[in-house]
Amino acid sequence: MQRYFIDSTRWDDNEVKITDEDFHHVVHVMRMQEGDSFIANHPDQSAARCKITSVDESQVVAEVEEWLEETKELPVDITVAQGLPKGDKWELVLQKGTELGAGRFVPFQAARSVVKWDTKKQQKKVARWQKIVKEASEQAHRNKVPDIDPVLSVKDFVKLSASYDWKFFAYEETARQHPTVKLHHYFSQIEEGQSVLICIGPEGGFDQDEAITLKENGFQAIRLGPRILRTETAPLYVLASLSYYFEEMR
């Protein structure tokens, strides 16, 4: 069944109103009519099966038929922080990372980021990124749309990291060391409900100063298997592994 994430202002007791882009999707793409049903997600992460009661020129009104008792969210709260990679790679991370359960994305300007962030284009870019994660959340049947931060400096990113229970960074040098601490050594200590920050370098990896700064601020260096992963593949490995450990193993 089709899903839509609907702003809290459009909910009213047991009624929900669909407008704008979602209106277009319901009426012109899905061609739904009075009597058809869809699932509406509330920003508080609840979800309801709703039946359309009226369709006019700019608005669909539907009534809640049943509140759904389900959660598709990871039992840990995962943030993916990434040294800003090239545009299509970052968009891939946003889309696939959302499917795989990330709760928040934090891009930062790393020393080796090939892309230099243009603050003038910020508003337009972030709007596009938000559209990607909203659509991916709907497609993945999630209860929550991930948050996206604006692009931070390394300094501001380190400040932000202070509030997390667990902080990791993928460091290529760690993949090359042998023997090394295995990822499971850390994951097996994480408890449900804790917050986990995963930090990934841009295309060229972290420079040495960044690696030192991260270590000094409590980040553990991790390896993601023995192979060298591209920057956009690394967060997907971490998210899939966390899902395996928390959702398919325990």
Place this chain on the structure above:
Amino acid sequence: MQRYFIDSTRWDDNEVKITDEDFHHVVHVMRMQEGDSFIANHPDQSAARCKITSVDESQVVAEVEEWLEETKELPVDITVAQGLPKGDKWELVLQKGTELGAGRFVPFQAARSVVKWDTKKQQKKVARWQKIVKEASEQAHRNKVPDIDPVLSVKDFVKLSASYDWKFFAYEETARQHPTVKLHHYFSQIEEGQSVLICIGPEGGFDQDEAITLKENGFQAIRLGPRILRTETAPLYVLASLSYYFEEMR
């Protein structure tokens, strides 16, 4: 250090010759010269650090300095079979699946494959796919370049599946069932050295007849976490989970 997979015909005792595309990469992209070193991978999965002894107009000759004792290969032999998705998605699976350790890729023409395979274009397409997996293997520092089969019918795919120790297919209906058998229930029974076939549907998933055929031929239906993954994300989840279990946990 840069890596190249070099055909067995170009090895001669402790000498290796680089020609064609790799020659271009060594000389014009990396701008290597006499005395510079790189890692050469032999198709038998061994690898050596080699030093360039001569560069002429079409050939680089290098001598083996040291055979490397390393393996970056998963301890299980994983084949990803996929109902042919749209071109860019399949290429993403080839590239990311190679980084994550797949040993073989088998595309097949599923009932719901949007793309219809054009056998006339077969040779050109397969050559492009082989280039993608070769480059991804070099980048990931693997010992082996994955094999790619031509596009099979479902019938021929089922025949091919008979030789595998373990056969799984990702079935959306399984993700929706609750409670369900967890993925770890199966993975924990796989032994090192065994062969594992993972079968993923195209964009629209498997149709009911295909699901029945797969079940009748010994495929177990698995879910990949509670969220619904796009077709190109599903094999990456499986490969990352297997790497976590076999390489980062045990």
